[in-house]
Each structure stands twice: as structure tokens, then as C-alpha cells.
Amino acid sequence: MYAVGVDLGATNVRAVVGDDTGTIVGRARARTPQGPTADAVTRAVLDVVREACRDASVEPSTIAGAGIGSMGVIDRDAGTVGLSSNLGTETESLDPIPLVDPLADLLETDAVVLHNDTLAGAIGEHHHTHPDVDSLVYLTISSGIGAGVISDGSPLLGTDGNAGEVGHMTIDAAGRLPCGCGAAGHWEAYCSGNSIPALARLLAADGGERKSENENEVEDEDRHTETALPLESNDLTAAEIFEHAGSDPLATHVVDRVAELNVLGMGNVINAYAPAVVSVGGAVALNNQSLVLDPIREEIESQLVVQTPEIVCSDLGEEAVLRGALRCAFTGTSGGLDG
Ligand SMILES: [Zn+2]
Structure with a gap:
């Protein structure tokens, strides 16, 4: 059973496909679009997830769940991220960026968890390095x-x-x-x-x-x-x-x-x-x-x-957020596979 982990940063968006032992079977990355609309950022996230699935040779619809670690100010109930001071000025007037619903649609699962990136990093470090x-x-x-x-x-x-x-x-x-x-x-x-x-x-x-x-x-x-x-x-x-x-x-x-x-x-x-x-x-x-x-x-x-x-x-360095995002696809915190 595979899940997806996503790290949405101000510079790069990255995704991995992996299992509940943390073994990664596919990955992809792209530059984070600096606007002009919130949809452009959502589309970039979905494209990177599709590419990670291709890299893993699995269909997106067979993925069991996903975790997202995102920059910015998140709204867990709405499943969106609001603008942060981290993105360029071009995006200052952007609406909140939809993440959870579009990813749930792509993967055909409701098990999509959104955390801010540092909390995903903490989950990654806790699970992998300091259990x-x-x-x-x-x-x-x-x-x-x-x-x-x-x-x-x-x-x-x-x-x-x-x-x-x-x-x-x-x-x-x-x-x-x-x-x-x-x-x-x-x-x-x-x-x-x-x-x-x-x-x-x-x-x-x-x-x-x-x-x-x-x-x-x-x-x-x-x-x-x-x-x-x-x-x-x-x-x-x-x-x-x-x-x-x-x-x-x-x-x-x-x-x-x-x-x-x-x-x-x-x-x-x-x-x-x-x-x-x-x-x-x-x-x-x-x-x-x-x-x-x-x-x-x-x-x-x-x-x-x-x-x-x-x-x-x-220990995980630049992988901490991605690893934590993948982990919380399996553990939830409400909304995960066993949440
Ligand atoms: Zn401040």
C-alpha cells in the first residue's frame, strides 16, 4: 500500500510515493510557481504528484492517502494554505491555495492530511530519528x-x-x-x-x-x-x-x-x-x-x-518535511488512513 508525501515550499514543490516503512519508490520536484493565481500553485502540486506516481509506476487512483507539509498559514478545516511572506510579491493578492480537495480528487481518497511544513518536519524527525x-x-x-x-x-x-x-x-x-x-x-x-x-x-x-x-x-x-x-x-x-x-x-x-x-x-x-x-x-x-x-x-x-x-x-536534512508528510499519510492526526 503506497501513500504520497508532499513538501510545498516557497522555492520548490516536491513529492514522494512510499510505503508505511518509509521506503520511497518514486519522487518528483518542480519550482513553485510564484503566481499569478492560487490555481497555478495547486496545479503545480498535482503535476508533481502525478510525476512521482509515474516515477513509481503506480496509478494515482491506487494511492491510499497523502500527507502535505506546506509553507504559509494553513487552514486545516478548509484544506488550504494562505499566502505567506515567503512567496514573492507577485503572489501578494493570491486567494488561499486549495490543496486537500484537489489532491483527494486526484488520488480518489479522503485520506489527505495537511500540516504546516515545520510540523511535518517534526513528525519526520520524531518518527525516523528520535522515536x-x-x-x-x-x-x-x-x-x-x-x-x-x-x-x-x-x-x-x-x-x-x-x-x-x-x-x-x-x-x-x-x-x-x-x-x-x-x-x-x-x-x-x-x-x-x-x-x-x-x-x-x-x-x-x-x-x-x-x-x-x-x-x-x-x-x-x-x-x-x-x-x-x-x-x-x-x-x-x-x-x-x-x-x-x-x-x-x-x-x-x-x-x-x-x-x-x-x-x-x-x-x-x-x-x-x-x-x-x-x-x-x-x-x-x-x-x-x-x-x-x-x-x-x-x-x-x-x-x-x-x-x-x-x-x-x-538527520533527515532537506528530506525532513517530505518524510514527515509521507508518515502522516499513514498515521493521520484525524483524516489519515487510520485517523
Ligand atoms: Zn514576523
Whole structure:
């Protein structure tokens, strides 16, 4: 008996066909359309699922169920995902994207489960890597920041299925950097892959201000803002900043500051959910494991009133959401094959 797992991200949509042991027999991926309509995104999801079925040499109508892990703000009752700050501006006026009903029609089954992507990631990590742990947080640091929570062995859903939006916890009360959600001072406005270049510009401007105030005495702190990074360029990426940490003074300063802010954000998350394990995924963390995770491991205890959890890099990496989506096709959480 096969099911389908879908990972709908801002950049890519991916699907797998697999069985209840997690063995994958088919897969496919495509770029996520950046509009112009919600239907275009739905069609792309259905196309990728059809292609994964072809790759597995099975008819879509023989698939027993499906799980979807989606970016954005989901509506579990409606089976749709609303627009998120993750998609491009072209899609800002998009209606909610229908996912559950169209996929149920294609597969001719009612067993279709929709979760937000981080919760699917948590389900994947829990099932595949940490099956003996009752309380686990899967934290993703990528273009945004979010968490999926397994609490006392069960996925924490929240209203409409949107618990775990921890990237919008405030870590800067002064709110100096605006967040994609419209508020300011949020964790992902400073430490996500999309935001780290803005943090670099902010820290460089801070240093510039101090220099003009004390022209004759340049303090050690101000030497941090010397840089060869192309700060004015829109092409400056978080990856470039991490790459130059240790050699470029500003890049080093930015990565240090990101580490300090991640300790605050992670401390909030751990105090809220008391997990035994925090599994960290997302490209920013996966590609810079020691620069991102080591400072958190070293400093996190200073923030905690609960037991210090094990902080590990996601074993499943980029597959966590897809694996979790496939898993919840079999386990439900209402609506799955045995739900
Ligand atoms: Zn926000």
C-alpha cells in the first residue's frame, strides 16, 4: 500500500510515493510557481504528484492517502494554505491555495492530511530519528524561521494547525528590522537567510555612526564594521556572509550577533515547550552547522529554567518535511488512513 508525501515550499514543490516503512519508490520536484493565481500553485502540486506516481509506476487512483507539509498559514478545516511572506510579491493578492480537495480528487481518497511544513518536519524527525523521545522541537532556520512541536508524543496543532510560528517571537523590543509579517523586531527578521544581509547593513550603519561621533578614537567595536562585502548589492546573501566569517571583520561580527540572537530565540522556544531534543534543520543551519549550532549549545543554559535539551542537526536534512508528510499519510492526526 503506497501513500504520497508532499513538501510545498516557497522555492520548490516536491513529492514522494512510499510505503508505511518509509521506503520511497518514486519522487518528483518542480519550482513553485510564484503566481499569478492560487490555481497555478495547486496545479503545480498535482503535476508533481502525478510525476512521482509515474516515477513509481503506480496509478494515482491506487494511492491510499497523502500527507502535505506546506509553507504559509494553513487552514486545516478548509484544506488550504494562505499566502505567506515567503512567496514573492507577485503572489501578494493570491486567494488561499486549495490543496486537500484537489489532491483527494486526484488520488480518489479522503485520506489527505495537511500540516504546516515545520510540523511535518517534526513528525519526520520524531518518527525516523528520535522515536523514543516524547517531546521534540524541529526548528528550521532557512529563508524564514519556524518550529514544529511534538508534545507528549502528539503533534501540537494549534488553531487551524498553525502552532509553532516561533520566527515571529520578538527578540528586539526596539524593532529595528521590519519582519515580512508586517511587525518588527521578530527573530526571523534578524536571523533567517533572507534577513541576515539586512542585519549586516544595520550593523555596518551602527559602526559608521559611532565612528563619526568619535572620529579620533576608533574603538575596537568599530573595527568590526570594516568589510569587503558588497553591502549595497541586493545580491548579497547570507551564504556569502557565513563564508567570510573569520576573515572579514563585519561578516564575523554579523555571524556573532546572529549567534547571540539565536540563543535568545532558542531559549524562548525551549522554555515554552520543554523538549528533550531540538532537531535543527533549514539551509542556514544545515550549511553552517558549527557556526550556527555550537554557540547555541555553549550559551543556551544561561536562558533556561527547564532541563537543557539535546540540540542536534536534523538527520533527515532537506528530506525532513517530505518524510514527515509521507508518515502522516499513514498515521493521520484525524483524516489519515487510520485517523
Ligand atoms: Zn514576523
